[in-house]
Amino acid sequence: MFEALSKFRGERGFSGAALKLAAQAATSAVGNVTSARAAIDAAMATFPAGIPDIDNADIRYALAEAQNVYQDLKVLRGRVDASLTMAVSDRPAGLDQEVLSFGSKALKTFDDTSVLLESRIRTLDQVLSGLIQVRTYAWNSRNNGGTASVSISGALSEKRALTDEERSFVNSYDAVTKSSWAAVGGLIKHESTSPSLKAMYAQGQSAYFKGSFAARREKLVKGLLAGPSTVFDIDDWQTTSNNALGNLAAVATYAMMNSTLRRRTLRTPPPSRPLQCQASFW
Known part of the structure; x- marks a missing residue:
């Protein structure tokens, strides 16, 4: 969970920057987005398959919320990628700000989940x-x-x-x-x-x-x-x-x-x- 949290800051920032730049100028930013996405996807793939079977209700809810945000993120990624194929003037207005605002929501969800898991770990040792x-x-x-x-x-x-x-x-x-x-x-x-x-x-x-x-x-x-x-x-x-x-x-x-x-x-x-x-x- 924390790995996804740490890498998502990079995806959010570089995506917002790339959306403001012409394709040739955004090459580096897009490369960084791709790298961050791969790390996030790998981290999220390690989530437990049996979330509904977790005894702790708070942890079960938090993990489910994090998964929901991740699914929303994948939808937003598709819109970002489609936009980056267009000229800057033709891109959907406000998408860069939507990336940042959604990113704030996602960061809070991932962070809250990570903190909750850490609190549980602390009770064990x-x-x-x-x-x-x-x-x-x-x-x-x-x-x-x-x-x-x-x-x-x-x-x-x-x-x-x-x-x-x-x-x-x-x-x-x-x-x-x-x-x-x-x-x-x-x-x-x-x-x-x-x-x-x-x-x-x-x-x-x-x-x-x-x-x-x-x-x-x-x-x-x-x-x-x-x-x-x-x-x-x-x-x-x-x-x-x-x-x-x-x-x-x-x-x-x-x-x-x-x-x-x-x-x-x-x-x-x-x-x-x-x-x-x-x-x-x-």
């Missing part, structure tokens, strides 16, 4: 709490960073400055992104955190919050306050920002996969004792 917290905060960073990027994409694709509302929106979501990532950093400092997870956190810090991307992004946002910017074109921005944000999502995915692995290999409930006294589990 308290040791998983640390991993789940890392997953939650890291994904919040990726999610909010992606939301800010969507506003920037709108200005870039239309070759204009950010509106006052968009500027406020970007600043707000940037602040939440940094706050959530700081929370990940606090959790990562725990003595039981594995070297692999620490390395992934450091990579995310370098890829998104520091280094060349962060410098270019800052210059871009400042430039967009006054007018169109040439720091990124829309295609470069979509690809580069998505790759940088992917390093934040990778931390969330790693934590989620390891919590799932621990749950599957767990044979007996762990002894009840304070988190700081437990053996390494990250």
Whole structure:
């Protein structure tokens, strides 16, 4: 479920961008859409076939809702693909905004389902709490960073400055992104955190919050306050920002996969004792 959630942000963003571009200019965005769709389809194919037989009513309902949204997504994909064969001027008006609004609904459904499943996992093994917290905060960073990027994409694709509302929106979501990532950093400092997870956190810090991307992004946002910017074109921005944000999502995915692995290999409930006294589990 979480894999579908993490990849869907990419499909949503790249689809919206591609719909605003002529076919030749949208090649990279369409390629990224295709890649994201394949990952989502593979993740959704692992859903349990016997959803009606699941005992927990809340989980049964959430999984069914996620499946319904996925079916709606496949219908919308067909409309997007048909539109991309047309000249930009002939495409259905407002379809790009429909992709974004439907995407918000789908993201909420997938996220709610993922959180519900994680809550159930946590009741089975308290040791998983640390991993789940890392997953939650890291994904919040990726999610909010992606939301800010969507506003920037709108200005870039239309070759204009950010509106006052968009500027406020970007600043707000940037602040939440940094706050959530700081929370990940606090959790990562725990003595039981594995070297692999620490390395992934450091990579995310370098890829998104520091280094060349962060410098270019800052210059871009400042430039967009006054007018169109040439720091990124829309295609470069979509690809580069998505790759940088992917390093934040990778931390969330790693934590989620390891919590799932621990749950599957767990044979007996762990002894009840304070988190700081437990053996390494990250």
